[in-house]
Amino acid sequence: MVTRRTFLQGAAATGAGATLVAEPTLAGWLEAGGPVVAVVDQRVGSGRQFSEALRSQGIAALADEHDPAIVLARLAEEFAPGGYTVIGLTQMATFLIAERTGMDNGLNLAWRGDHRLLPNGQLQHRLRGRAETMSALALDRAGDSWAYSLGQHLVAARLPGGAEEQSITTAVARPRQQTGSLVSWVLVPRA
Amino acid sequence: MSTRVPQGVSAEVFEDAKARMRAVVGRRWVIDEESQGLASYYDIYSPASEMTTAPSAAVAPANVEELQRVVVIAHELGIPLWTTSAGKNYAYGGPAPREAGMVVLDLKRMNRVLEVDTESAYAVVEPGVSYFQLYEHLQKNKIPLWIDCAAPGWGSVLGNASERGVGYTPYGDHWMMQCGLEVMLADGTLFRTGMGAMENSNTWNLFKYGYGPYLDGIFSQSNFGIITKMGIWLMPEPPGHMPFMITLPREDDLHMATDILRPLKINMVIPNGVLTPDLIWESATKVPRSKYYTGKGPMPDSARKKMAKDLDMGQWNVIAGLYGPQPIIDANWGVIRDAFAKIPGAKFYTGDDRPGDVSWEYRKKLMRGEPNLTEFNLMNWVGGGGHVNFSPISPTTGDDAVKQYEMIRSRAHEYGFDYMGEFAVGWREMHHIFMLMFNRTDEAETKRAYELFSLLIDEAAAEGYGEYRTNLHYMDHIAKTYGYNDDALWKLHRRIKRALDPKGILSPGKQGIWPLES
Ligand SMILES: Cc1cc2nc3c(=O)[nH]c(=O)nc-3n(C[C@H](O)[C@H](O)[C@H](O)COP(=O)(O)OP(=O)(O)OC[C@H]3O[C@@H](n4cnc5c(N)ncnc54)[C@H](O)[C@@H]3O)c2cc1C
Helix, strand or coil: CCCHHHHHHHHHHHHHCCCCCCCCCHHHHHHCCCCEEEEECCCCHHHHHHHHHHHCCCCCEEECCCCHHHHHHHHHHHCCCCCCEEEEEECHHHHHHHHHHHHHCCEEEEEEEEEEECCCCEEEEEEEECHHHHHHHCHHHHHHHHHHHHHHHHHHCCCCCHHHCEEEEEEEECCCCCCCCEEEEEEEECC | CCCCCCCCCCHHHHHHHHHHHHHHHCHHHEEECCCCCHHHHCCCCCCCCHHHHCCCEEECCCCHHHHHHHHHHHHHHCCCEEEECCCCCCCCCCCCCCCCCCEEEECCCCCCEEEEECCCCEEEECCCCEHHHHHHHHHHCCCCEECCCCCECCCEHHHHHHCCCECCCCCCECCCCEEEEEEECCCCCEEECHHHHCCCCCCCCCCCCCCCCCCHHHHCCCCCCEEEEEEEECEECCCCEEEEEEEECCCCHHHHHHHHHHHHHHCCCCCCCEEEEEHHHHHHCCCCHHHCCCCCCCCCHHHHHHHHHHHCCCCEEEEEEEECCHHHHHHHHHHHHHHHCCCCCCEEEECCCCCCCHHHHHHHHHHCCCCECHHHHHHHCCCCEEEEEECEEEECCHHHHHHHHHHHHHHHHHCCCCCCEEEEECCCEEEEEEEEEEECCCHHHHHHHHHHHHHHHHHHHHCCCCECCCCHHHHHHHHHHCCHHHHHHHHHHHHHHHHHCCCCCECCCHHHCCCCCC
């Protein structure tokens, strides 16, 4: 079993780009009793899919609203600073604010995926992570349900670590229910 | 041992400095490459690599005494300190220093609201107090005073004012509403300005000028000292308030609208900072660009027209508020309506009109001093995270507004970007804010954004327009445009710098003021 301590050490090593001590996963963090919360833009179809995938794994999602400050204030109220992990699929603004606030409160960014709509109408996934994590995500084959697949796999995925990080870009047909670009992200506590 | 060190400082001296600073503030509050969290001081939004301004460390004292000891160590060892308060200076560089390797002096732990005087309507704050925090303090204590905040509520009351930032109530000129500073110099000397120089002053935060030379201004947008406390006037909750928006259907309505606004502002019929955002700015907090256009280059007219129609927005949108007893509001609203009714197709909205309109909601909040972060949704327009503000000052005339708009828009389009801008009308002039949004994950686009910004500086200067504030990467460039009489003003700044901070340890390069240049 992954203890809170090993998770934190692993996550910390990830943030510093050092050798991984452990293989932190959100599932492991959940198992260790650490709270995981999700922030998801449920105004778009992909966001709703992502929420559904998380919910099936016992993670509740806060709805990202027009004022990103609202969801952040709720996070701050519910969890002691640094004591939680946050997973998100949001538009850029909420990601930027969550990432900066997280850093100020003892969290590090352990995952970022950019899911951009391209001028040619395709959706491009630009991911930074381990090769095996990214091939498990299989976003190039997920088509319209890419966000569901991402939600399912990200919880079990080993978070990226230092030297083994890679960037993968795949383009797929534009999902029917998505108008804007989205960012997937995971913030984990520093040791 | 850290690999990044301040320029001109040896690794040994730097390690010594950090060890001594740790002894003052505690291990946790000296953050370097080996500890976690230094990345939170990177500028990850500007059109240049964050490594060009990545600090070597950050140090965060908890109070004036710790700060003084840190400054004395830095002074002795020649360590450059880049001061930030909340450090949320996004669009202008965030918390990052002017040059890679400098040490961020992070004052966010000094975050006490020291005093709120309900009768005389002012507060005294430390640097780390955010708009959210001051607002909550007033709410919790049921104090009937309003704050005036910049659009991002996580900013610092003091940091923003020191940058001469702006807000949206009648107290929107933040530096004007500042009264009484406490400042630390590079050698650790601490003093108070204005009436605060008296031992037992009871008017430090009531009367700005004191006795003798008035110095406060030289500590704004400057690197002459570190502001450690600031008095800020707060607006008494008015007996009435009416926010309004006037949408204008054509791009060339900007001319007439600006000429109408000038006398309304100068005569104080409109008491707050009037904004005239364009269609894209006012829509971008509601919808991503890709909802209307996924092609390359600037959004075409056909898509703009559809978006304006769907969202019921104007090509320009005049946004302001009226404050005071209802009969006065009614009388002033009559004057404003009559004036704008001359623009064919102008539509008028007040208060609860436009239910569900996200941008109108946050604008209304800002005009009554309620902090929020909704304007950050502008980042969703392109979705790539990159943004930088080009902010020239303009006379409040239709001719100038149109000239600046056309100049910036045509260059933006040429470089493949949308024009997203607004004019903020102050007492006699306008701050024209062009928010250049770009996809920072696209290297070529980021480079184009950088080049466009540089070109705009030169072209604006050639027409007599200068910027009121800028991003880290353009501080030297813009300083050079203020070159009257053989750079006389910047030469004077440098003389003051050398007199107050001969070792040049405080925020070197801030606004183009480098310590050792002549
Ligand atoms: C979407 C968006 C909207 C924005 N809207 C506005 C707006 O409405 N109005 C506005 O003014 N700005 C606006 N900005 C710009 C900026 O984000 C704000 O001005 C913000 O308040 C600045 O950050 P801060 O208050 O945390 O200041 P800090 O980052 O703490 O400080 C800013 C600078 O001031 C100097 N400084 C800070 N503290 C001290 C000190 N104690 N002593 C000496 N010098 C010091 C330093 O040079 C520092 O770099 C906007 C930006 C974005 C991205």
